[in-house]
Amino acid sequence: MGTVCQAPKGQTDGGAKELIDPYTWEKNKRIITQDVHGIPGLGNFSYRKQLISDPQPDVHYHRGLCEIHCVVKGHWATNIAAEGQIRRYQLSAGEGLILFPGEAHSSGPAQQSPNEFYGFQIRTEGEGEILGLDQTHSDLLREQYRRMEHRHVKVPFTCISLLRQAFDLFSTGEPLQRSIGLQYLTCFLFQFTLMQPVEETQGARADSRVSFALRYIEENYMKPLNLEQLAQEAGYSASYFESIFLKEMGTTLKKYVNKYKVEKAKVLLESTDEPIIDLAFRMGWSSSNYFCTVFKKYTGMTPLQYRRLREAK
Structure with a gap:
């Protein structure tokens, strides 16, 4: 389920722990880690197909990384602790959610319905070139995510297709194919911040x-x-x-x-x-x-x- 480290004092709400997932290649759980793909600024890139009975990690956070989830089938839910409140988000197929660096989150002990989603992490803190972009476009991408107002968005089918193709190309393990996949992923990333937000009532704060x-x-x-x-x-x-x-x-x-x-x-x-x-x-x-x-x-x-x-x- 990943390496768990104690969070620095004051880092997160609710005593969350840092979660660092290892490289995994199973039928329903595939995680390509940074040490495998070697792309600066990109953390894990993963695909998961979850059943209701699959265990979920405890409350955790990711240091210095934004984490984006895009649901392609079924429904996926998560609780996010921020500013002393817990907000529960319910995502359906064709929706995406971003978690910002250090935010404590958890899906609870299990999902309430089967689902299939892609997830990946990008480093929005610091400076330097990321994702194969030059300095100008690296700074532009980081700034877009720092200023993002809505975390729960509607993801068009064309963008889901970009994400699927990117992961399939990364999965080959071949440098040239991975480079092509990175172009698809970067295209998705720039579009994600411009996607239409889901109505607030659909991502309401938990009672x-x-x-x-x-x-x-x-x-x-x-x-x-x-x-x-x-x-x-x-x-x-x-x-x-x-x-x-x-x-x-x-x-x-x-x-x-x-x-x-x-x-x-x-x-x-x-x-x-x-x-x-x-x-x-x-x-x-x-x-x-x-x-x-x-x-x-x-x-x-x-x-x-x-x-x-x-x-x-």
């Missing part, structure tokens, strides 16, 4: 009560959690709080909590030899049988089967 619930779950997932408890902490009735959470997150609080705890349990199953019954109770599950039932529902296997599978790899 403060939902933001509270998400933070509370992250900080207390090792304890028993239920709707009534979280509603009481937020100062609302259980039924009203549940309706707000469902509207904002697209899933019930119970399903969200269970999925979040399962993802955390995976980490413990991989990194420790703790007996499953002890792990279940330490994580606040009501019984080891219930833990195994929920775990199998989301992963298709029991905790023991999952541990043995990971050990075999």
Whole structure:
């Protein structure tokens, strides 16, 4: 899932950690890193096809890099922490989103629907030539992104085609093909800042009560959690709080909590030899049988089967 480093003091909101993804080449996850493509000013260039069950990284940020996501199929969502607020963005096919350097963000424990997207990082801080551009055009591109007013935009089909061709050419590993792909990518980059913004109502700020619930779950997932408890902490009735959470997150609080705890349990199953019954109770599950039932529902296997599978790899 990538290298995680502690963020410098004051760098991000919410105790986020820096995430540095390694080179990856799998069927549904392909990441071409800077040390592989060698292009100044370009970070990772990636393609991902995600299922609902795929784990998501914890709250993280990228130092000195803008990160752009372009959804080509399905729906993709992310929470961005900025200026003391958490804003949740829901992207559909044909939409793009930019994350600015140092912004803490997370998709939650899992996506709510399958999706397919391209993502890449560009270095907008500092000086010097980037992306094979001369100094004048390097400065112009950086300035465009520094002054960008809208982060959530509509991406025309022609621009999605540019991005797809760029990634396919990068994927060959051949210097000449990569150079051609860079021209497509640069063309996309200059157009991205001019794309039509998505209406604000489609990228609305997450309800403060939902933001509270998400933070509370992250900080207390090792304890028993239920709707009534979280509603009481937020100062609302259980039924009203549940309706707000469902509207904002697209899933019930119970399903969200269970999925979040399962993802955390995976980490413990991989990194420790703790007996499953002890792990279940330490994580606040009501019984080891219930833990195994929920775990199998989301992963298709029991905790023991999952541990043995990971050990075999």
